[in-house]
Structures are given as structure tokens and as C-alpha cells.
Amino acid sequence: MELLLAVVAGVLYATGVYLMLRRRLAQLIIGLALLSNGSNILILSAAGVTRGRPPLIVDPSLPVPDFADPVPQSLILTAIVIGFGVLAFALVLARRVYESAGSDDIDMIGPDAA
């Protein structure tokens, strides 16, 4: 399972970086979204995946069996919320840029572009 998640994270990073290197704003933003989702998967797989165990330690005096660590999931939850808000802002900003410059090509929107 970890291997699968690691591969998924790697593919998301790779496609994210590829898209960020493209010249269009929309692709850049999709790339950012993929990159942040890639890091979310990475957090999950780096911390280890536990199947079918509750994230609870019922009796602290007994030796702790495999239990699902809830911290990575709460980190991912926080990161998803933050990423969602930031991406929504980036989309609106990209639309504004597109409206004012009439193009979504990064080389054409700068103040120096003709």
C-alpha cells in the first residue's frame, strides 16, 4: 500500500512540476493543485499506513498494538483546507489577469509585453 501511495505521490509531483513549467496560467494553477495534493499523499505514506485499526489506545497500561496514527490525517485535513482557499484565490487572480491582459500566456501578460 505504501509503495502504491509513494508512486501516486511521485506521479502527482511530476505532473505538477511539468504543468507549472508550461506557459499558461490555468496550467500553472492546475500544476499547483496537483503539487499540493502530491504532498498530502506524501504525508500519509511517509507516516505509514495502518489498515483496520482505530486511532485509539484503549488501555494505556497494555503494550500499544498497531494503531492508526491520527496526526498525519489531521495535518492533511488542515493542508487541504488551506490549499483549497489559496487555490480559489489564485483562480480568481488568474481570471483578473486574463481580463486585464487579454491573454493567459505568461509571456504576454507582463508590463513589458507588447
Next chain:
Amino acid sequence: MMLALPILVPLATAIALHLLPQNSRLLRIVAFAGAVMILTIAVSILVTVERHGIQVLQVGSWRAPFGITLVADLFSALMIVMVGIIAVAVTGASFAGVDPRRETFGYHTLIHVLLMGVSGAFLTGDIFNLYVWFEVMLIASFVLMSLHRTRAQLHAAFTYVGLNLLASAFFLTAIGLLYGQAGTLNLADLAQVWPARRTPGLDAALSMLFLTAFGIKSGLFPLFFWLPASYHTPPAAIGALFAGLLTKVGVYSIIRVFTLLFPDPAAGVYTALLVMSSMTMIAGLIGALSQYDLRRVLSFNLVGHIGYTTVGVALWTRAALGGSILYLLHHMLAISALFLVSGLFLRQRRTTDMRALGGLYQSQPVVAGLALVPLFSLAGVPPLSGFIAKLAVIAPMIGVGQYLVAAIALVVSLLTLLSMARVWDACFWRPAPAAPAGPQPRLGPAILAPIAFLVLLSIGLAALAGPVSRMTMNAAQQLLNRDGYVRAVLGDEVARAAR
């Protein structure tokens, strides 16, 4: 409880500003009062930390590695005081008038949200919490930067947003890998657990990820190109706020995270940081000399001088780190004052292109005299604070035998002098090339007071150089002696049990 106040006060102020009737006079007064409160609290925190050592607040009484911890050692406390000072100057600058369109779109509220993010980043003792405060601060700065919708400003804002989001992704990746290996996020706990669990390969990868993420945020070579491409577009007060605080949060994070997590000065990452710092100085000042727009010149100077503030970590001695912290204090005051000075030209001539400026010394010598102090303080002319801070940075370099870096720092400070002399000549000294069109509003006390405030503090920093540099040396001592930090956060028995 006191440690939560630098976060709670701007939050409460931001909420109040949002709910109050949108009368600009009222909003300005409330925003300013909030800033003064932050400064007061910050000074009292600094006094407490100075007297009683590191202060810790376990939020919600959750014990240390489990809950969020707020920690103020001397370094954090000094940074919080700077937040208060810059906040007072920037909110004070709004009395001279804010673009009304901006004001109706939550200008004052956003400034306080940003201040909350910066204070949170300086106080938190938890690395994921640091990421969250980074995002709070960034989203406020994104909106502040794109409030105005000219084409140049939108383009600059997009560059800024894109690069900073990339840096956040790097930071989050590093946190994920770190948690996977160490199983904790509390910085003090990490400082204790990580050195035993790390493996050389992962250690190198993690330190480079952190260096890249914080390097983008603080504007280190070769990651700084977004900064001069975006900092010249927002209005002067926002420029002063960004220049004074935002990049410094990146520098703070480098110092904090590297001293706690990577306490091995022989590691390759410190060589990388040393080279990056030196290159930042050179590249920043060469950039500054090639520009004609005053605000671009200042942005490049901002980048160049970041190198002086990170080099202390790379050298890893108490004197070098203390020097870098002193430089950080001086630089925050000087560069914010200069961005506010660029606002004078925007007000009077509606441009900051140096080719069209000039003659301010003839028309208003007092104003020019006021601007002279931060200009030449940044260049390091004695007896101003820049000279003392540069001395504190360069002397330890010679002490540890880094002659090449010391030579670079000296040449770069000469280039800064050249750059500042060029600004002085073009903007103040020589007569204006063409008679300025339209009426020239006189620069009243409202627009000058915040600059005067920062200039006085900068002079104060030079006058009190002895006590202040003793304090920064103590701050460096606390940073290098990680045991004290760990024991303050986790408690004596936990720290002892682990040993």
C-alpha cells in the same frame, strides 16, 4: 497568557475593523491603536524574557509534545518587538491618506491579519503550526498586493502568489517527511528526537527542502527573482510592511529550524547556505545598481542585505549569529523607512522613476535630511546603526578565517554606499530634470511622522549599540544552546529522561 496576546490583539483588531462602520477616520484610529497595543505587549514580553528566561505557553494546557506550544526566547521576543514597531509605523502612515478604493476593500483589516500571521510565526514552537502561520500571512499579503488592479500590479501579484505557493508546497513536503521519520512536530521535541533518528541521506534531503522553502520566502540567491518583480508595485506603506516583515519571517525560520534540527555545522547544507548568502549580497547589489526605479532599487537592496542576515547561521558561532540578529533589527528599521520615503515621491510626483525625480533637497531640506539617515544607515556609514550592524557581521567572519566572505561583504557594503549615493543624488541633490507638471503637494507632518519614528529608532539603535548587541549575543547564545529551549518547553524531567 501574555504570549498569546501578540496573536489575539491583531485578531481582535481585525474583527473590530471588519465590523465597525466603514468610516475611514475611525478605522485608521482603531488600526493604529491596535498596533500600539501590539508594541506595548511586545516590549513587556521582551522585558519578561530578558529577566526570567524563555517563556512558554502550552495552549489549552495540552502538555508539550501533544498540543501547540508558544515559545518566546530572546530572539522571538526581539522579532515581536519589531512587529510592533513596523505595525505602528505602517498603520500610522495611513493617516496621511490611503487610496479610498483600497480602504473600502479591507486594507486595515488585512494589515492586522498579516500582523497576526507574522506574530504567530515568530512565537510558535510547532513546525506545522509555523506552516499554518505562513499561510495566514501569505493569504493576507496576496490580497493586499492585488487590491489595486492595474496590469503591472496584477502581473506582480501573480508572480508573487505562484512562487510563494511553490515554496509552501516544498515546506509541506519537508514537514511530511520529517513527521514520517521523527513522529513529532513540536520543535523542542524534534530537537531532542531528530538527531538520534536521522539518516544522512534523509537529513541532507530535508535540510535542502527547508532551505529551498525558506530561501524562496526570504529571497536568497538564486531563489529571489520574484521579489524585485513584485515588491515595487504596491503602495509605499504596504511595501514597507512587506519589506520589513515578510522576508524576515523566512530568515527567522531559517535561523530557528536550522539551529534546532540540524545542529551539525559541518553539514553540506551550511556550505550551501554560506555560498547562497554571499551570492545574494552580490546579486542584490548588482541588481540595485542596474535599476532606475527607486522602489526597484530598494527591492534589490532588500534582497542583497538578506545575505548579511543568513550568513551568521552558516558560520555557526555565537558572535556571527548575534551579529546577524543585530543586522536583522537594523535592516528592518532602515528598509521600512526607505520604502516609506519612496511614498513621499509617489505623493508629490506620482512616480518613483529616479530619472524624473530630483530637487527635493532645494524645496524641502528638512524632509531630505530625514531621508538621509536611513539611506546612509543602510549603506553602513558611521556612526549610524548600519555601521555597527555591519561591523558585528563582518568581524566574526574574519575571526573564523572566512576571509573571502568577509571581502565580499565589504565590497558589497561599498556597492550599497554607491547605490545609496546614487539615490541621494538622483532624488534629492540634483535639480529636477524638468519642471514637475501639476501642483506639488507639500509633505505634511502626517506623512513624515512614521518615517521620523523609524529614523529615531534607528538612531536609538546606534546610540544604545552596547546594550542591544549584548542582548542579540544572548539571543544567539540561547539559539546555539538547544538544551535550554528543550528544557523550557518540555520540562526538566522529560528532557533529562531522554538523555
